Amino acid sequence: MKANHGEFDWNLSLILATPEVNSAGRLACLTGSFEEKLDKARRLQCDGVELMVRHPALLDWPGIKAALSQYRLEVPQLVTGELFGEDQLCLVTSDENCFRRALERLFQVIDLAAYLGTAVNIGRVRGRLDLLRDCERPMAVAVQRIRLAADYAASLGVRLHLEPVNRYETDFIRSTQEGLDFLALLQRGNVGLMLDVFHMNIEDASIEASFREAGPQVWHIHLADSNRLYPGAGHLDFRQILHTLREIGYTGFLSVEVIPSPDPDTAAACAIEFLRHHKTQ
Ligand code: LER
Numbered sequence: 597m598k599a600n601h602g603e604f605d606w607n608l609s610l611i612l613a614t615p616e617v618n619s620a621g622r623l624a625c626l627t628g629s630f631e632e633k634l635d636k637a638r639r640l641q642c643d644g645v646e647l648m649v650r651h652p653a654l655l656d657w658p659g660i661k662a663a664l665s666q667y668r669l670e671v672p673q674l675v676t677g678e679l680f681g682e683d684q685l686c687l688v689t690s691d692e693n694c695f696r697r698a699l700e701r702l703f704q705v706i707d708l709a710a711y712l713g714t715a716v717n718i719g720r721v722r723g724r725l726d727l728l729r730d731c732e733r734p735m736a737v738a739v740q741r742i743r744l745a746a747d748y749a750a751s752l753g754v755r756l757h758l759e760p761v762n763r764y765e766t767d768f769i770r771s772t773q774e775g776l777d778f779l780a781l782l783q784r785g786n787v788g789l790m791l792d793v794f795h796m797n798i799e800d801a802s803i804e805a806s807f808r809e810a811g812p813q814v815w816h817i818h819l820a821d822s823n824r825l826y827p828g829a830g831h832l833d834f835r836q837i838l839h840t841l842r843e844i845g846y847t848g849f850l851s852v853e854v855i856p857s858p859d860p861d862t863a864a865a866c867a868i869e870f871l872r873h874h875k876t877q
């Protein structure tokens with residue numbers, strides 16, 4: 597566990613959008629050019645930034661790597677939700693063209709992750725079972741398609757973080773328990789769970805019991821409050837959440853994924869301030 601700023605046990609990161617993402621307003625923090633955002637993250641004493649990407653071929657890979665090193669920021673994972681959000685690309689669908697393009701784009705994200713030495717989030721980009729028409733075994737199709745991404749990632753030494761996402765955004769792998777069941781079907785050692793307390797608050801009977809149940813299969817965390825605003829702006833019990841994360845021995849990053857309100861800079865500053873000074877025992 598890294599001894600970082602103050603008494604806080606975990607590394608903190610914020611989600612920043614890379615320049616080719618148009619809809620960054622949805623869940624990314626901080627304003628300005630990419631470098632200005634990194635500078636702001638550093639000034640907030642973040643340990644890392646999670647990069648929200650859409651189309652890696654449009655990005656300056658060496659420039660990004662150099663800027664991350666200049667500002668001494670790690671990257672806990674690349675977020676892929678906007679492949680679906682902006683370009684409607686997803687793996688589980690009957691639309692063959694969409695599936696092929698999604699896989700090709702995801703492979704590019706995995707290439708970028710290998711280049712930066714990080715992991716890739718699989719959230720909404722996985723698609724939906726109800727997009728499979730006349731399919732007798734939709735879950736088998738989902739397993740087979742996510743294995744294609746997992747095996748390509750494994751060939752490059754990249755881990756995938758499978759994210760349960762609430763029922764209003766997808767129709768499979770919604771709760772932590774469904775995530776664990778899916779990992780058991782998938783049988784791929786380079787795929788683990790990433791748990792987002794916003795989704796857990798909607799789907800899981802108990803956030804703390806889910807963390808305990810998932811234990812070492814929790815590879816990454818997204819934090820937001822009950823209303824998806826910055827931690828402290830809603831009614832989740834972060835004292836209990838952080839206590840449980842310590843109890844299960846989670847030592848990875850805590851990444852802030854929030855609606856950037858009242859504005860992207862204030863949301864980031866309030867989140868980091870709240871978490872950094874939160875006593876867990
Ligand atoms: C979407 O709701 C989300 O939580 C992202 O991390 C992944 O798409």
Ligand code: MN
Binds near residue numbers: 759792818853
């Ligand atoms: Mn999330």
